[in-house]
Amino acid sequence: MSDVSLMVNGKRVSGAAEDRTLLVHFLRENLGLTGTHVGCDTSQCGACVVHVDGKAVKSCTMLAVQASGSSVVTIEGLANGADLHPVQAAFKEHHGLQCGFCTPGMIMAATDMINRHPEGLDEATVRAELEGNICRCTGYHNIVKAILAASKTMAKGAKGKAKQAA
Amino acid sequence: MGIEGVGARVARKEDKRFITGAGRYVDDMVVPGMKHAAFVRSPHAHAQIKKIDVRRAQAMPGVIGVLTGKELKADGIGNLICGWMIHSKDGSPMKMGAWSPLAVDKVRYVGDAVVIVVAETKGQARDAAEAVEITYKELKAVVEATKALEKGAPQIHAEAENNLIFDWEIGDAKATDAAIKAAAHVTRMKIVNNRLVPNAMEPRAALGHYDKAEDHYTCWTTSQNPHVARLVMSAFYNVAPENKLRVIAPDVGGGFGSKIYIYPEEIVCLWASKKTGVPVKWVADRTESFLSDAHGRDHVSTVEMAFDKNNRITGLKVDTIANLGAYMSLFSSCVPTYLYATLLSGQYDIPAIHANVRTVYTNTAPVDAYRGAGRPEATYLLERTMEAAARELGVSPAELRRKNFITSFPHQTPVIMNYDAGDYGASLDAAMKASDYTGFAKRKAAAAKQGLLRGIGMSCYIEACGIAPSAAVGSLGAGVGLWESAEVRVNAVGTIEVLTGSHSHGQGHETTFAQLVNQRFGVPIDSVSIVHGDTDKVQMGMGTYGSRSGAVGMSAISKALDKVEAKAKKIAAHLLEADEGDIVIENGALKVAGTDKNVPWFQVALAAYTAHNLPAGMEPGLKETAFYDPSNFTFPAGCYICEVEIEPETGTTEIVQFVAADDFGNIINPMIVEGQVHGGIAQGIGQALLEGAHYDASGQLLTASYMDYTMPRAGDLPSFKVSTSNTPCPGNPLGIKGCGEAGAIGSPPAVINAITDAIGIADIAMPASPPTVWAAIRAAKH
Numbered sequence: 012m013s014d015v016s017l018m019v020n021g022k023r024v025s026g027a028a029e030d031r032t033l034l035v036h037f038l039r040e041n042l043g044l045t046g047t048h049v050g051c052d053t054s055q056c057g058a059c060v061v062h063v064d065g066k067a068v069k070s071c072t073m074l075a076v077q078a079s080g081s082s083v084v085t086i087e088g089l090a091n092g093a094d095l096h097p098v099q100a101a102f103k104e105h106h107g108l109q110c111g112f113c114t115p116g117m118i119m120a121a122t123d124m125i126n127r128h129p130e131g132l133d134e135a136t137v138r139a140e141l142e143g144n145i146c147r148c149t150g151y152h153n154i155v156k157a158i159l160a161a162s163k164t165m166a167k168g169a170k171g172k173a174k175q176a177a
Numbered sequence: 178m179g180i181e182g183v184g185a186r187v188a189r190k191e192d193k194r195f196i197t198g199a200g201r202y203v204d205d206m207v208v209p210g211m212k213h214a215a216f217v218r219s220p221h222a223h224a225q226i227k228k229i230d231v232r233r234a235q236a237m238p239g240v241i242g243v244l245t246g247k248e249l250k251a252d253g254i255g256n257l258i259c260g261w262m263i264h265s266k267d268g269s270p271m272k273m274g275a276w277s278p279l280a281v282d283k284v285r286y287v288g289d290a291v292v293i294v295v296a297e298t299k300g301q302a303r304d305a306a307e308a309v310e311i312t313y314k315e316l317k318a319v320v321e322a323t324k325a326l327e328k329g330a331p332q333i334h335a336e337a338e339n340n341l342i343f344d345w346e347i348g349d350a351k352a353t354d355a356a357i358k359a360a361a362h363v364t365r366m367k368i369v370n371n372r373l374v375p376n377a378m379e380p381r382a383a384l385g386h387y388d389k390a391e392d393h394y395t396c397w398t399t400s401q402n403p404h405v406a407r408l409v410m411s412a413f414y415n416v417a418p419e420n421k422l423r424v425i426a427p428d429v430g431g432g433f434g435s436k437i438y439i440y441p442e443e444i445v446c447l448w449a450s451k452k453t454g455v456p457v458k459w460v461a462d463r464t465e466s467f468l469s470d471a472h473g474r475d476h477v478s479t480v481e482m483a484f485d486k487n488n489r490i491t492g493l494k495v496d497t498i499a500n501l502g503a504y505m506s507l508f509s510s511c512v513p514t515y516l517y518a519t520l521l522s523g524q525y526d527i528p529a530i531h532a533n534v535r536t537v538y539t540n541t542a543p544v545d546a547y548r549g550a551g552r553p554e555a556t557y558l559l560e561r562t563m564e565a566a567a568r569e570l571g572v573s574p575a576e577l578r579r580k581n582f583i584t585s586f587p588h589q590t591p592v593i594m595n596y597d598a599g600d601y602g603a604s605l606d607a608a609m610k611a612s613d614y615t616g617f618a619k620r621k622a623a624a625a626k627q628g629l630l631r632g633i634g635m636s637c638y639i640e641a642c643g644i645a646p647s648a649a650v651g652s653l654g655a656g657v658g659l660w661e662s663a664e665v666r667v668n669a670v671g672t673i674e675v676l677t678g679s680h681s682h683g684q685g686h687e688t689t690f691a692q693l694v695n696q697r698f699g700v701p702i703d704s705v706s707i708v709h710g711d712t713d714k715v716q717m718g719m720g721t722y723g724s725r726s727g728a729v730g731m732s733a734i735s736k737a738l739d740k741v742e743a744k745a746k747k748i749a750a751h752l753l754e755a756d757e758g759d760i761v762i763e764n765g766a767l768k769v770a771g772t773d774k775n776v777p778w779f780q781v782a783l784a785a786y787t788a789h790n791l792p793a794g795m796e797p798g799l800k801e802t803a804f805y806d807p808s809n810f811t812f813p814a815g816c817y818i819c820e821v822e823i824e825p826e827t828g829t830t831e832i833v834q835f836v837a838a839d840d841f842g843n844i845i846n847p848m849i850v851e852g853q854v855h856g857g858i859a860q861g862i863g864q865a866l867l868e869g870a871h872y873d874a875s876g877q878l879l880t881a882s883y884m885d886y887t888m889p890r891a892g893d894l895p896s897f898k899v900s901t902s903n904t905p906c907p908g909n910p911l912g913i914k915g916c917g918e919a920g921a922i923g924s925p926p927a928v929i930n931a932i933t934d935a936i937g938i939a940d941i942a943m944p945a946s947p948p949t950v951w952a953a954i955r956a957a958k959h
Contacts (some may be wrong), residue, residue, distance in 0.1 A: 012571040029300065045205035046198015048430075052379045057884035058295060086198035103188050106852050110683030111195030112378040112430030118196060134896065141891035146881065147378050147431050148683045150859030150920075151891040153852060159181040 013076045020088025021042070034068075035059040038085060046086040046115045050145070057144030059074035060116040060123075061085045067123030069143070086115035089122065097168065098122045100162040107157035109148035120144050121158045125165055126164045132162045182696040186848040190702060191687040195223030200428045203382035203397045204460045208298045211384070212241055214446060215302035217292035218310045218468065219284035222318035222540035222876020224332060226282055226291065230310040234294060237308055237542040241299035242453040243443075244293050246279030254278060254448055255414045257441065259505035260656035263514055266533075271343040272616040274334025274538065276504035278441035278448075279528035280412070284313070285333055285503035286540050287876055288468030290441045295453050299460075318540035319877035322500035323477055325539045333393045333503065333538040342501060342536040343510070347518045348592050353531035356492025364566040368558045372475035372500070372870040373863075374549045374886060375550065377682075379430020380466045385446035386456040393421050394450070398443045401436045401680050402720020404488055405657070407505070411437045416447050426710040429682035433860070434546040435470045436682065438507040442469075467881040472870055473502040476513065476554045481563050488570055490525055490581050495532040503538060506545035510536065515653050516551030516641070516723075522590035522622070522912075523559040524601040524637045525581040530591045540876040546722065546862055548951040552640040555912040560636040560926035565939060574930070575614070578637050586692050594641060596812050599840060600902040601637060607838035608635065608816040611898050617820070628695050630823040630954070631833075634930025635816060638923035642915035643728030643811035643908070659782075660806035662718050665694075665735035665741050665798035669786035672704040675737075678718010678747065679730030680710050684917065685849040686726060692845050693731055693911075697738050698745075698778055699765035724915030727845065728811045732909045738802035744799060745781050752776050752784060752791040758932020774908060811906045811914040815839035819857075819927040823935050828951025830866060830932060837899045842906040842914035850916045854899050855919020864921070866926035869944045887944070 015032075016025035019042060026041045038044045038061070047070055050058035059070040060082040065087050090094045098121050101107065108114040124140050125132065138151070146154060181187055194200050231243040257276040264270055275889040280291045290947040292309050296302035317331040325329060325340040333340050333932045377399075384397040394417045400406050410416040410424075429436060442459050450457045461469070476499050483492040499513035518532040540786055549556075567574040572576035579602060588596040609615075617633045644650075647658030664676040675690055686709065691702035708714050723731070742762065749767035750757040753774050761770045781799075784790060788797035820834040837854055844850050867887035880886035905912030925943065932945050941953050 023452040029298075031300065039205075043200075043207075044198070044199070048202070048379070049204070049382065049460075050430075051883050053463065053884050055888075056378065056463075082197045086196075090197055094496075095196065102196050103192040106189065106848050108195055109685070109852060109856065110378065110431040111191070111428065112202065113201045114195050115198050138894075145378065145888050145890060147376055147433070147860070147888070148856045149274060149852060150855035150857075150897065151894055152855040152859075152896050155896065156889060159864075 015075045015079045017078050017080060018082040020084055020165065032075045033071050034073040034078045035070035035131050038070060042086050044085050048112055048115060050112065051085065056113065057120055058113050058116040060119040060124065060144065062119060068122050086119060087093065095165045096122065101157040101161035101164065105153050105157040105160060107149065107154040113144065113146045115143050117154060118148065120152065121161065124158065125162045131166060132159055134159065179695060181692055183692055183704045183845050185692065185846065186268040187692060187846055188687050188701065189688045190691065191685065202379055202428050202430055203384055203399050206384050206431065208384065208386055208456040211458055212295050212297060213299040213302045213454040214449065215306040216290045216442065217294065217306045217311065218458065219280065219287060219289040219291055221284060221313055221315050223285050223316040223333065224313035224315065226280060226284060226311060226737065227314055228312040229292060231292065233310065234308040236304040237301065237305040239297035240294065240305045241455060242303065242449065244449055244452055246277050246281040246291065249279050249448060250277065250281060252448065253415050254444060258413050261511040262506050263345055265343045265512045265577065266346045271510055273339050273505050276337045278444045285870045286542055287656045288542060289503065290445065290534050290579065293447055293449050294389055295455065295457050302913055304422060320539050320872040320874065320876050322475070322498045322537040322539055322913045323539045325424055326498065333540060337538055340538040342505065342538060344535045344854050346513055346531065346533045348531035349529055352529035353494045355805065355914035356529045357481055358496060360491055361486040362391040362484045362570060364482045365563055366480050366565055368478045368480060368561055369472045369942060370441045370476040370557055372872050373473045373474060373868050375433040375435035375470060376888060377431030377433055377435055380461040381436065381442065381470060382460040382461060383443035384456060384458040385443065385450040387447065387451035394447050395423045395425065396443055396447050396483060397425045397427060399429050399436050400424065400431040401429065401682060402896050403680065403710055403721055404678060404712055404718045405720055406443065407538055409443060414444050416444055422726045424712045427678055432682045433548040434473065434550055434722060436470055438545055456826050457512050463883065464881045467886065468878055469542060471506045471543050471545035472502065473855040474554060475542065475544050478558055480530065480562050482557055482566055484566065484570065488580060489579060490527045492529040492813040493521060493527050495521060496705065497532065498632050499533045499534060499536045500539050500541065500544055501536045501542045501778060502543040504543045504561065506543040509543060509545045511655065512546050512551045517555050517928060519593045520552050520555040520639060520641060521559065522594065524583060524639050524905040526583045527591065534920040541872055547855065549918045550730040552918065553922045553925060554639040556636065556922050556928045561929060564634065564930040575609060575637060595908050596810060597809055599812060599814050600904050601814060603753060604814065604816040605637060605840040607900055608818045608836050611838065611900060612818040612820065612834060612836040612943050614818065624822050627716050628825065630825055631820065632931040632935025633818065633820045634672055634927050634934055635818045636923050636927035636930065637816045639812055639814040640918060641810035642724035642813055642918065642920050643807050644723030644725045645810055647806050657719065658806065659719055660804050661729040661733040662716065662804050663737040664802045665734065665737040665800065667741060667782045669783055671700065671782040673700055673735055674706045675709055676708045677734060678715055678720065681720045682721070684721065684726060689849060690731060690734060693734060694738065696882045697742065698762060700778060724917040725861050727913040728764055728906065728909050728915045729807055731911055731913065733803050733805035735910045737801045738807050740801035740803060741799060743773065745769055747792055747795065748781050748784050749776050752790065781810060807909060809895055809908040811842065811908060813839065813916065813919050815919060815923060817923040817927040819931040821931040821935055823932065823950060825954050828947035828948055828954065830893050832862060835895055835897045837897060837920065838902065839916065839919050840902045840904055841916040842903060843912035844901065850901070851899050851915045854920045855897055857887050857918060858897055858924045859894055860921045861924025862894060862928055862949040865943050865945060867893060867944050867946065
């Protein structure tokens with residue numbers, strides 16, 4: 012057993028976990044954050060994507076102890092209180108989800124993608140960068156639409172903030 | 178249409194929980210005292226079980242119980258069954274082999290469940306599962322259906338000689354043979370429909386909880402039809418009587434058919450919960466899903482299509498061998514028969530059809546319905562043959578199809594189905610226009626300049642949905658009726674609960690069903706709750722598959738709404754001192770037509786429950802139940818056109834355009850319908866280009882993970898151009914045909930027709946992966 016101590020969604024949490032415990036299982040079973048899902052055993056599907064220290068990580072590729080000391084954001088921590096994150100809002104508006112199982116990982120991966128591309132996104136880039144996330148329901152059509160729309164909204168938001176700051 | 182009514186693009190109510198991580202799937206459920214299960218599965222495709230030694234596993238840390246099939250049988254748990262009886266053409270019933278939830282004497286495919294281990298943690302259960310010692314005597318295995326029928330093939334079930342389950346036929350053999358003999362031209366093809374794994378993103382899971390105090394069982398399960406699960410587990414598997422068994426299917430992460438069936442795991446978890454005295458949860462890992470979920474398709478067929486000198490089809494003869502795997506899954510027998518051969522007329526007026534279907538046991542995972550179920554196989558066979566025929570006859574594929582379209586309705590086909598409405602020319606025109614079909618030659622020439630092979634292919638599909646009229650399916654062998662139920666409960670303040678036997682696992686029922694209520698009563702959709710997926714809340718229902726939730730499930734709701742409306746109007750008429758026949762519902766109020774006298778909806782509801790001033794003799798309350806049994810199947814149809822560019826050096830196919838023009842009848846929420854089409858097309862393109870379940874000759878599944886089985890990813894697909902036309906379905910009160918499966922049915926032949934057009938070859942196997950395409954290009958050159 013190892014002691015695991017980290018920040019999750021802005022709160023300090025700690026607990027004991029078997030050495031082999033994956034971060035995703037620690038989040039789901041120790042912390043009850045069941046929004047992060049497990050859809051495969053081979054780090055292919057991306058249903059478990061969370062942000063670790065600001066970067067998108069498949070939480071099934073990381074041991075809980077490896078995440079000790081890190082700051083983790085899960086789907087439960089993405090919205091600002093009752094206000095949806097622009098990516099969450101775009102997935103709803105553009106029907107970017109059906110069964111909802113891959114959705115948390117999609118949204119976390121998409122948020123990271125948009126953050127990494129402040130210059131903006133096009134369809135080809137979004138499709139290429141979604142390589143690590145599998146959806147069986149939507150055919151990706153509306154997911155791509157939602158990410159492109161969110162990217163625009165977030166760019167506007169960033170500009171607005173920059174203006175305010177100036 | 179109001180802003181939330183029928184026809185409106187309303188954003189989904191259910192999304193809120195899914196986008197915030199608050200969805201609740203079976204693996205998210207925690208019950209006090211809950212423990213974890215792992216299954217020991219057969220590593221062999223075919224073997225006798227000589228000995229099971231659980232002693233070492235029982236002594237492992239955290240282990241609560243290690244249970245075998247012998248104990249299960251001793252407790253009277255029944256074998257799994259197929260619920261649709263098919264008789265062979267000689268009159269004999271299908272040969273169903275025994276399927277014990279835990280194998281006792283013999284294993285018949287890799288993944289066959291043998292032992293369940295229950296332990297404190299999931300890790301401990303898995304560790305202990307590895308310590309169970311099973312001695313097998315390996316037997317020769319067979320994985321291909323055609324080989325399983327050969328003399329001397331390994332015998333899989335004692336009940337089925339030569340592994341033949343049934344040898345069934347439909348149609349008129351004599352008339353069809355005569356048509357072929359007299360034909361001006363006959364197109365002949367061998368058609369293989371590749372085996373697929375449905376791969377809902379949420380792996381299957383079950384949580385069984387036996388409550389000793391109440392002598393009552395609860396099962397949380399990843400099911401598309403919890404009531405059917407309860408019925409079958411009670412009536413056939415002897416788990417518990419229905420009144421002692423509650424089945425809950427909470428949020429379910431996709432199904433596509435694979436979560437219709439009752440699998441061994443939920444039965445065993447319920448039984449093990451009683452046996453060990455703790456709630457038992459099992460969640461499949463992905464490889465377990467690949468091994469043990471019901472697979473789809475896997476047909477090998479030959480086809481002969483006869484034409485007269487005017488290029489009119491005069492006859493169609495089909496011979497199909499369908500692989501049903503190691504055991505007969507719940508609806509496996511109806512997929513290659515009544516969901517397949519009855520659709521072999523397609524959109525065409527064909528005077529004579531005959532199909533012979535043999536179903537076969539092999540040492541592979543059971544095969545059952547997967548999105549489309551039989552209809553994709555029929556469509557692929559027909560639309561590949563039409564394409565080949567057009568090329569052989571030297572005529573335009575579009576015009577050959579158009580010439581043979583059925584144009585007057587109702588139309589009785591020679592294979593049972595009676596098409597009620599359609600306009601196939603309209604879909605073909607719409608698809609050709611959207612794809613700029615006439616401009617293709619130019620685009621092909623431009624691609625050729627860049628060294629790319631460009632091809633175009635179309636597919637005109639029809640399917641039978643709205644499954645299904647109970648008496649009709651009963652006469653064809655179904656063990657159940659396929660009606661649906663609904664209960665509409667109007668609360669005292671006018672908010673509404675709709676209890677439905679349909680189950681939503683991605684289809685958006687919580688929104689579309691509420692839109693229907695909004696349309697009728699003007700109640701905002703946020704004041705309408707859709708309740709489903711729990712046998713303690715909804716009395717009975719048949720679930721969601723076969724694109725039936727709109728046509729059948731919503732028709733039941735509509736019937737219940739009729740009853741509520743009738744009573745509400747009586748109350749309003751009484752309150753307004755008007756004639757019941759003069760009451761209309763507008764903008765959330767019941768009005769006397771042509772006057773300003775009205776009473777708001779919520780006041781009518783309140784009056785029903787205060788009961789201070791009701792018409793004489795009326796019972797209090799405003800709650801109605803309805804069962805709806807459809808009068809016919811529904812017949813969605815459409816035309817898909819696919820355009821591809823192939824890079825000859827690598828064999829890589831890019832889908833540069835995909836157009837879908839569908840006729841689904843009336844539509845409640847176009848946004849949701851388009852989403853269903855997108856998803857279906859992606860699965861169809863997956864079948865055509867990427868997906869294939871492969872067993873080696875010894876019966877090992879070589880494609881048992883996402884590293885080996887190619888799931889369509891965003892980069893494999895284009896954005897789709899979808900549109901709909903509408904010939905309302907005359908068979909149900911809402912005019913709905915259903916849209917859930919169309920994409921997966923219509924798209925594979927369109928893709929393959931485009932690829933064979935690009936390369937200039939007659940045929941190519943699915944999946945047309947880069948090596949297959951590359952080899953085909955090479956072979957075509959030499």
